[in-house]
Amino acid sequence: MPVLYWLTTVIAGYAALALWVANLTRALRLGQRSLATALAATPVVLLMAAPWMGTPLRPLIFALLLLAVTLACARLFAPDQPVVNAKYGRPALLHLMLITGSAIFLVPFVWMVVTSLKEDRQLAKLPPEWIPTQQVQVRYEGHTRGVVRLSAEGLRRLPHLSKERVGVRFGLPPVTGIAMHMNDNITCQILAPVGIDAGVVHPAPQARTLTLTQDQYTEVRHDAPVWNNYPAALKYLPADSRYGLVNLKNTLIIAFLSVLGTVLSSSLVAYGFARLRWPGRDLLFGLLLATMMLPDAVTMMPRFLIFRGLHWVDTLLPLWMPSFFASTFNVFLLRQFFMAIPKELEEAARIDGCGYLRTYWSIMLPMVRPAVAAVAIMTFLGSWKDFLGPLIYISSPEKMPLSYVLQLYNSAHGGEPNLLMAATTLVMLPVVLLFFFTQRYFIEGVTLTGLGGR
Secondary structure, three states, rough: HHHHHHHHHHHHHHHHHHHHHHHHHHHHHHHHHHHHHHHHHHHHHHHHHHOOOOOOEEEEEHHHHHHHHHHHHHHHHHHOOOOOOHHHHHHHHHHHHHHHEEEEEEEEHHHHHHHHHOOHHHHHOOOOOOOOEEOOOOOOOOOEEEEEEEHHHHHHOOHHHOOOOOOOOOOOOOEEEEEEEEOOOEEEEEEEEHHHHEEEEEEEEEEEEEEEEEHHHHEEEEOOOOOOHHHHHHOOOOOHHHOOOHHHHHHHHHHHHHHHHHHHHHHHHHHHHOOHHHOOOHHHHHHHHHHHHOOHHHHHHHHHHHHHHHOOOOOOOOHHHHHHOOOOHHHHHHHHHHHHHOOOHHHHHHHHOOHHHHHHHHHHHHHHHHHHHHHHHHHHHHHHHHHHHHHHOOOHHHOOOOHHHHHHHHHHHOOOOHHHHHHHHHHHHHHHHHHHHHHHHHHHHHOOOOOOOO
């Protein structure tokens, strides 16, 4: 029954939202102010009336009411137009589905950031909490103590409070205590009852120290992220890493040299396959594409033997030097873009006296900037998160990139999820910012080369 109920609720919700958005969009574009005002006010009124709806069926009732009110408003204010218009309905439904998919994919990232801002005690709570909180802290006898609230089980340990209650200010519970000492993960010594005024603790005359279990008290918490998790996560890194700056330098060296080598070598090879005529060109291009079918594990051992023979093991060279020998996928990507450039531009460059390399550098390469940007972004992301390469070739801590250090950090501090998520967030932040500011070039480069599903 719950599965059927939620399935019905999701279908009704999507139908109601799609119909509401479609009619609201139509009303705004056609200047139908009465219909637009009525539709805009509908969700607000329904949200205000939500507390009076049945609690178990509230989402379904809300969806059905939104659907019914939208139909009624469309009939009332625009009787000469169809209620369900495919011109506005299909885009509305498509955008709702895309927004839902985006929200689903964002859940792990949001959970990572939220977990990085939590206290240790909040991590073990079930069901999980999405808003980071901290326990209210006060100073008592020169120490910082956490404020707790006695539950019904805890109040039974204080029978003298049945007639007299201790008032507490600032929204704290009427019967409050402070945690003096945590004996173990099960019991805690709590001084109660106490009064708290402007952070100053005033024990009541009847106050006593009790040993209570977790079901006999509740921590008094307020919404506040724990920003200290980030410097704490960096503090656990080895001293030679200088709080991760050495590993960040190694990662930047690998990423930027990989981008430089990939862009130069792949674009030059792609230009040769796309614009130059020479015997066996198509055959060699087919052989190049055939290498994409080789699993990476097949060439892993030969590459390692070559780099060991060159004495490159435990250096950064094996991680960025191969990028200067072109990549099959990037060659194919750029070749598609080079082939779309009109030949007249190349012929005009030859008339002006440009050779092949000058034509490539001055004419062709600026024309394929969207594809070059897409290749550069994909290469940077791949180099930044590469873990297998450093695992095989790097053994010295001072030469490890961030991806390898993060795995070692996970092995050492896997029992502290908040610190691990803080370190992961710091490693991911540059990549997220890069993609956020360059996503337009990435999408443009992929779609214009015919790899965007068209």
